[in-house]
Amino acid sequence: MFKKILIASDGSEGAFKALVAALRLAHSHKAQLHMICVEETQWIPGSREEVIGDKELADRKFAEVVAKAEVEAKHHRVKLTSHIVVGHPVPAIVDFIAREGFDLLVTGFMGHSALYNRVIGSTTDRLVELAPCTVLVVK
Amino acid sequence: MESVWLISALWIGLALVSALISIRVGISVALIEIIVGSFGGNLLGLTPNDWISYLASLGAVLLTFLAGTELDPVVVRKHLGSTLSIGAVGFIAPYLGVLAYAHYALGWPWPQAQIAGIALSTTSVAVVYAVMVETGLNQTEIGKIILAGCFVNDVGTVLALGIVFANYNVWLVLFGVATALAMWFTPKVMPWFTKSFGGRVSEPEAKLLLLILFGLATLAAIAKSEAVLPAYLLGMTLATFFIKERALAQRLRAITFTLLTPFYFLKAGSLVKFDTIMAAIGLITIFLAVKMATKFVGILPLTRVFNFGCREGMYTTLMMCTGLTFGTISALFGLTNHIIDQEQYTILVTAVIASAVVPTLIAQRWFQPAFKPIAKEDAHVQENSDR
Numbered sequence: 001m002f003k004k005i006l007i008a009s010d011g012s013e014g015a016f017k018a019l020v021a022a023l024r025l026a027h028s029h030k031a032q033l034h035m036i037c038v039e040e041t042q043w044i045p046g047s048r049e050e051v052i053g054d055k056e057l058a059d060r061k062f063a064e065v066v067a068k069a070e071v072e073a074k075h076h077r078v079k080l081t082s083h084i085v086v087g088h089p090v091p092a093i094v095d096f097i098a099r100e101g102f103d104l105l106v107t108g109f110m111g112h113s114a115l116y117n118r119v120i121g122s123t124t125d126r127l128v129e130l131a132p133c134t135v136l137v138v139k
Numbered sequence: 140m141e142s143v144w145l146i147s148a149l150w151i152g153l154a155l156v157s158a159l160i161s162i163r164v165g166i167s168v169a170l171i172e173i174i175v176g177s178f179g180g181n182l183l184g185l186t187p188n189d190w191i192s193y194l195a196s197l198g199a200v201l202l203t204f205l206a207g208t209e210l211d212p213v214v215v216r217k218h219l220g221s222t223l224s225i226g227a228v229g230f231i232a233p234y235l236g237v238l239a240y241a242h243y244a245l246g247w248p249w250p251q252a253q254i255a256g257i258a259l260s261t262t263s264v265a266v267v268y269a270v271m272v273e274t275g276l277n278q279t280e281i282g283k284i285i286l287a288g289c290f291v292n293d294v295g296t297v298l299a300l301g302i303v304f305a306n307y308n309v310w311l312v313l314f315g316v317a318t319a320l321a322m323w324f325t326p327k328v329m330p331w332f333t334k335s336f337g338g339r340v341s342e343p344e345a346k347l348l349l350l351i352l353f354g355l356a357t358l359a360a361i362a363k364s365e366a367v368l369p370a371y372l373l374g375m376t377l378a379t380f381f382i383k384e385r386a387l388a389q390r391l392r393a394i395t396f397t398l399l400t401p402f403y404f405l406k407a408g409s410l411v412k413f414d415t416i417m418a419a420i421g422l423i424t425i426f427l428a429v430k431m432a433t434k435f436v437g438i439l440p441l442t443r444v445f446n447f448g449c450r451e452g453m454y455t456t457l458m459m460c461t462g463l464t465f466g467t468i469s470a471l472f473g474l475t476n477h478i479i480d481q482e483q484y485t486i487l488v489t490a491v492i493a494s495a496v497v498p499t500l501i502a503q504r505w506f507q508p509a510f511k512p513i514a515k516e517d518a519h520v521q522e523n524s525d526r
Contacts, residue, residue: 040165041272042165043165043166043167044166044167044266044495045167045169045266045268045269046167046168046169046265046404046464047205047265047396047464048206048209048264048268049205049209049392049396050167050168050169051265051269051272086272086273087273088273088503091507
C-alpha cells in the first residue's frame with residue numbers, strides 16, 4: 001500500500017521507536033524509506049554566534065542519530081536514505097513531504113507536559129494537522 | 140560586600156533563567172534577557188547600579204567587536220558596489236524616515252529624533268544569517284552580498300551614533316586618527332603578537348585586544364562619541380585574523396556571553412517601563428510601521444535588481460527589517476547620555492523588539508521560501524541485500 005515512507009526524527013527515544021516501526025513497515029510493504037532530521041534554528045537570534053553554535057551542536061547530535069539509524073536499518077535489511085535540513089520542524093517536514101511525494105509520514109510522539117501541549121501544542125499535533133499524506137504516530 | 144554578592148547572584152540568576160527559557164522555547168537569549176529584565180525592573184525593582192552599568196557597557200563593546208569580526212571581507216572586496224548599495228540604503232531609508240516622523244510629526248527635538256532614527260535604522264545580521272542558513276542562501280554569492288550589506292547597514296548605525304552627538308573639537312580628531320591607526324596596525328600586529336606570546340593561560344593576545352579597545356573607548360568618551368564605533372570597526376578589520384584564530388574568538392565569546400552581555404540585555408530590559416508601553420502602544424506601532432515601510436522602499440527594489448523571486452525578495456526584505464542588538468545599544472546610548480528620557484527609551488526599545496518579532500512572524504507565515512536539504516542525500520544509505 002505505501003510506496004514511499006518518511007520517518008521524521010528529532011533524535012528522541014520516541015523517534016527511535018518510530019524508526020523501528022517505519023523499518024518494519026518499509027520491509028513489509030517493500031517501500032522506499034527516507035529519514036528527515038531538522039536542525040532547528042533559534043527564533044530571532046541575537047548574534048550570529050548563537051546560530052553557528054546551535055548548528056554545530058545540532059550537527060553533532062544528528063550525526064549520531066543518523067549513525068544509529070543506519071545500524072538499525074542494516075539490522076532490518078532496509079535501505080534508508082537520510083536527509084538533514086535546517087529550519088523549523090513543522091514547515092520543513094511538510095514542505096519536504098509535498099516536494100518529494102511521500103505517501104506516509106511516521107513520527108514519534110514528542111512528549112511535552114500536558115500543560116505545554118494544551119497551551120502551545122506539540123510538533124506531532126501540527127504534523128498530523130498539516131502533513132499532505134497519511135500520518136502514523138508511534139507511542 | 141554581602142550586598143555585592145547578593146546583587147551579583149540576583150542578576151546572574153536572572154541570566155540563568157533567561158538562558159533556560161531561551162533553550163526551552165527556541166528564542167534568542169538576548170531577547171529573553173531583555174524581557175526578563177523588563178519584568179525584573181517593573182516587578183522586582185531591579186535597578187542597574189554603577190558596576191552593573193560598567194559590566195553592561197563592557198558587554199556592549201565586546202558584543203559589537205565580536206559582531207564586527209564576523210564580516211566576510213572577501214565578499215565585501217569582491218562585491219563592493221552591491222554590498223555598499225544594499226547596506227547604505229538599508230541604513231539611510233529608515234534613518235531619514237524615522238527621524239522625519241519623530242521630528243515633524245511628533246515634535247521631538249532634533250537630538251531625540253536622531254536617536255529614534257538611529258535606533259530603528261539597524262538590521263539584525265544574526266536574524267538575516269539564520270534565515271540564510273535555513274534557506275541555503277548563505278552558500279550563494281547573493282546571500283553573502285546581502286549579509287555583507289547588513290554589516291554595512293550597521294556600520295551606518297554605529298557611525299551615526301559615534302559622530303552625530305560628538306563634540307567637534309580636537310579630541311574628536313584625535314579619536315578619529317587613533318581609530319584609523321588602530322584599524323591599520325592591529326591586523327598587522329595581532330598575528331605576530333599571537334604567534335610570539337599567544338596560546339598561554341594568561342591570554343596576552345586577548346589582553347592586548349582589550350587594551351586597544353579600552354584605549355579607543357577612553358578617547359571616544361572624551362570626544363563624547365560612542366565606544367561601540369571603534370569596537371565594530373576594529374572587529375571588521377580583524378575579521379580575517381579571527382578566521383585563523385577561531386580558538387581566541389571562542390574564548391572571547393565565552394567570556395562575553397557568559398559574564399557580560401547578560402548584564403547588558405538585562406539592564407536594557409530593566410529600564411523599560413510597562414505603563415509607558417501601555418500608554419504609547421499606538422506610537423510604538425507607528426514607529427515600527429515607519430521602519431518597515433522605509434526599509435521596503437529602499438531594499439525591495441534592490442532584491443529585484445539582484446534577480447530574487449517575488450517570495451524570496453519579500454522574505455529577504457522582511458528579514459532586513461529586523462533589529463535587536465544595535466537598536467537597543469542606540470536607545471540605551473540616548474538614555475545614558477540624557478538625550479532621551481525613560482519614556483522615549485521605552486518606546487524606542489519596544490519598537491526595536493517589535494521589529495525583531497513582527498517582520499520575522501510575517502516572513503515565516505506568508506513568505507517562507509522552500510527548504511533545501513543541506514546534507515548529502517545519499518551519504519547515509521544502507522543497501523538492502525534483498526533488493
